[in-house]
Amino acid sequence: MASNSKGSSAVSATPSPVWTKQQNKQFERxxxxxxxxxxxxxxxxxxxxxxxxxxxxxxRHYERLVVDVERIEAGRVPFPLGYGATPPAGRGGAPASVDVVERR
Known part of the structure; x- marks a missing residue:
């Protein structure tokens, strides 16, 4: 049963690591x-x-980004409020529609 500790460490290594802004820029370059x-x-x-x-x-990072872009282009991911959309006055909820900006 002591061998399970090795197996569990391999499983714990599978979550996606954090990428800094600098690393993402370097990745893009x-x-x-x-x-x-x-x-x-x-x-x-x-x-x-x-x-x-x-x-x-x-x-893996590239593959995750491809999936994210596909979801955005399909309109399945709304842009956060910080990107120009504001909630309707007096309702306090999410905007009824969000303008999607196409980036290419």
Whole structure:
């Protein structure tokens, strides 16, 4: 039963790590340098990140971002109030509609 402690540590390593704003910017620059046609893309992106993230971490981060963008483009994710939308006066609730800004 002592071997379970090793198994549980592997499971605890699966949650997505926090990415700082600086790391996200660095990640974006790396994606611009190493496009989809680059051999060993994720290893190169990880190296560009200075060893702060593994190839697997950058690949998973990219996949999560792709899903997020797809959800936003499909209109399934409303923009937060800080992006120009304001609640209707006197109701105190969420706005009836949120303008979606297309970014490309």
């Amino acid at each position: 790396a994606l611009a340098v190493y496009d989809t046609d680059t051999p060993d893309r994720w290893h190169n992106v990880a190296r560009y990140m200075g060893g702060a993230k593994s190839a697997e971490e950058v690949r």
